[in-house]
Amino acid sequence: MVDLLYPKTPLYYLTEVFMTTKKIPDIIIGRLPLYLRALERMASNGEIVTSSKELGEGVGISAAQIRKDISQFGEFGKQGTGYNIKFLSEKLREILNIDRVWDVAIIGAGDIGHGVARYQGFLERGFRVTLAFDNDAKKIGTKVGEVEVQNIEKMADALNASDVKIAMIAVPAEYAQDVADKLAKTQVKAILNYAPIRLTVPEGVHVQYIDPATHLQWMTYYL
Amino acid sequence: MVDLLYPKTPLYYLTEVFMTTKKIPDIIIGRLPLYLRALERMASNGEIVTSSKELGEGVGISAAQIRKDISQFGEFGKQGTGYNIKFLSEKLREILNIDRVWDVAIIGAGDIGHGVARYQGFLERGFRVTLAFDNDAKKIGTKVGEVEVQNIEKMADALNASDVKIAMIAVPAEYAQDVADKLAKTQVKAILNYAPIRLTVPEGVHVQYIDPATHLQWMTYYL
DNA sequence: TAGATTGTTAATCGATTAACAATC
DNA sequence: TAGATTGTTAATCGATTAACAATC
Numbered sequence: 001m002v003d004l005l006y007p008k009t010p011l012y013y014l015t016e017v018f019m020t021t022k023k024i025p026d027i028i029i030g031r032l033p034l035y036l037r038a039l040e041r042m043a044s045n046g047e048i049v050t051s052s053k054e055l056g057e058g059v060g061i062s063a064a065q066i067r068k069d070i071s072q073f074g075e076f077g078k079q080g081t082g083y084n085i086k087f088l089s090e091k092l093r094e095i096l097n098i099d100r101v102w103d104v105a106i107i108g109a110g111d112i113g114h115g116v117a118r119y120q121g122f123l124e125r126g127f128r129v130t131l132a133f134d135n136d137a138k139k140i141g142t143k144v145g146e147v148e149v150q151n152i153e154k155m156a157d158a159l160n161a162s163d164v165k166i167a168m169i170a171v172p173a174e175y176a177q178d179v180a181d182k183l184a185k186t187q188v189k190a191i192l193n194y195a196p197i198r199l200t201v202p203e204g205v206h207v208q209y210i211d212p213a214t215h216l217q218w219m220t221y222y223l
Numbered sequence: 224m225v226d227l228l229y230p231k232t233p234l235y236y237l238t239e240v241f242m243t244t245k246k247i248p249d250i251i252i253g254r255l256p257l258y259l260r261a262l263e264r265m266a267s268n269g270e271i272v273t274s275s276k277e278l279g280e281g282v283g284i285s286a287a288q289i290r291k292d293i294s295q296f297g298e299f300g301k302q303g304t305g306y307n308i309k310f311l312s313e314k315l316r317e318i319l320n321i322d323r324v325w326d327v328a329i330i331g332a333g334d335i336g337h338g339v340a341r342y343q344g345f346l347e348r349g350f351r352v353t354l355a356f357d358n359d360a361k362k363i364g365t366k367v368g369e370v371e372v373q374n375i376e377k378m379a380d381a382l383n384a385s386d387v388k389i390a391m392i393a394v395p396a397e398y399a400q401d402v403a404d405k406l407a408k409t410q411v412k413a414i415l416n417y418a419p420i421r422l423t424v425p426e427g428v429h430v431q432y433i434d435p436a437t438h439l440q441w442m443t444y445y446l
Numbered sequence: 447t448a449g450a451t452t453g454t455t456a457a458t459c460g461a462t463t464a465a466c467a468a469t470c
Numbered sequence: 471t472a473g474a475t476t477g478t479t480a481a482t483c484g485a486t487t488a489a490c491a492a493t494c
Contacts (some may be wrong), residue, residue, distance in 0.1 A: 018348075029441055029444045030441050032440075032441075032444070033436075033437040033440035033441055034421075034437065036440070037419055037420075037434075037437065038421070041396070058421065059421055060421050061238055095444065096440050096441075096443055096444050097443040097444060097446055098440050098443050102443060104439075111338060111341045111342055111343070112338065112342065113340075114338070115334060115335065115337070115338025115339075115341075116338075116435070117390065118334045119334055119335065119435070120334070121434075121435070121436050122435070122436055122439070123420065124277075124436075125419075125436035125439070125440065126436075126440070127436065127439055129410070131267055144325055150384070155369065162296065165446055166439060166442070166443070166446075168435075169235075173264070189445070189446055190439070190442035190443065190445070190446060192435060192439060192442075195347075196260055196344065197260075197264065198257075198261070198282055198283050206442045206445050208438035208439075208441060208442055209438075210433065210435055211260075211344075211346035212342070212344070212345070212391075212415060212433055213256075213344050213345055213347075213349075213350065214256040214257065214260065215431035215433065216260070216325070216327075216348075216350055216389060216413070216415060216431075217256035217319050217321050217348065217349070218231070218253050218255075218256055218319075218431060219389070219413035219415075219429045219431055220319055220320040220321050220325060220389070220413065220427050221252045221255070221318065221319050221320060222389055222412070222413070223320055223325075223389075223412055223413060
């Protein structure tokens with residue numbers, strides 16, 4: 001509208017640059033892995049193309065929203081045809097930075113730590129546990145999954161000697177913030193927290209939470 | 224506004240009744256367990272009262288939203304003072320129907336199933352695994368946590384003979400929908416799904432999803 | 447009383463949906 | 471060409487925040 005009425009002013013170009021580097025809402029990023037998950041299942045079923053309608057049904061989201069989300073990153077579809085599943089999957093993997101395998105550290109070698117380290121789903125989706133730490137002398141030196149549990153006092157050094165940028169916290173709630181503080185001093189920039197407590201971390205460090213009991217308590221409201 | 228200008232019409236009363244039985248948004252219900260979790264930690268630290276400001280800081284939500292959420296269910300605070308932690312916790316437990324212990328079934332006795340069955344966090348938060356099922360002959364008869372794994376063919380009967388209304392699905396993605404269909408024919412009305420796939424269930428059955436890989440893939444966007 | 451904090455209304459913000467021209 | 475489906479804009483919807491009277 002504006003540029004029909006006025007010549008392009010410096011403000012116009014500023015706006016355009018701003019638009020180009022616009023921040024994608026976090027909530028959209030969070031849906032991309034769900035799209036990718038559905039696309040990979042379609043691909044494994046031998047499907048070649050899909051539509052926003054079909055994909056939407058697969059993830060429980062409206063077709064309009066699927067199209068809007070995807071179009072934030074480029075024009076990956078074809079009018080009249082839909083989306084090539086393999087192509088869109090590749091694009092989503094590039095956008096999400098999962099066109100590679102990420103090494104991950106696990107802190108806490110209790111029940112959750114063991115479960116997480118053994119979980120095949122991570123490996124299938126691009127994550128490999130390569131470091132494990134605990135503060136319990138009885139656990140140090142034992143194995144969780146494929147990796148040996150190290151003394152948590154060596155965590156900072158071991159992390160800095162590695163290229164690990166992702167850590168999972170599986171210690172009791174009362175230690176979780178302390179662990180997070182220590183992680184924040186390393187190059188770890190993403191934390192998946194299984195402890196049932198909110199973590200405070202510096203700008204630039206991302207935290208996601210997993211708390212199954214919270215999900216169950218949510219559903220009991222409706223029972 | 225309306226009732227300043229007009230006498231109270233039948234529509235007014237209809238509206239009032241409607242307001243009284245208003246449906247609380249799902250997103251608000253989902254925050255209540257987080258409030259409760261924070262309150263329980265405060266209580267265990269010996270604190271007696273808190274404010275929307277303090278509670279908000281504990282869960283990472285604005286004070287205004289905390290107040291608005293809680294006020295949907297009653298007037299549980301005191302002006303000038305804040306909220307009594309014990310009292311508010313009790314109210315939240317009543318609202319969420321977790322002023323009791325819920326029996327839970329786990330379907331799938333693989334790595335996730337074992338981890339979940341052993342997880343102490345459920346018991347502490349009001350959930351007890353009492354039934355387990357798998358289709359693998361090698362697993363049937365073994366134990367996950369405290370309970371014996373039964374043949375999945377006996378699932379419907381065993382569930383109907385129990386009072387279990389909550390089930391956790393921890394089978395491979397390709398079997399998850401089939402398990403969900405079978406569960407939907409029992410009195411199970413809440414499903415926590417660990418399989419990385421969306422489930423379609425009848426009206427009145429609630430599903431929550433746990434997929435750690437999705438959370439990791441979300442964060443790698445920012446790395 | 448003065449200070450603090452709730453409960454609630456109104457304003458703002460952001461996300462979702464509807465609609466449709468473009469085009470394969 | 472006719473039918474299908476995208477990418478995008480405008481309209482709608484719902485959630486969050488700000489503000490403040492009530493009151494402890």
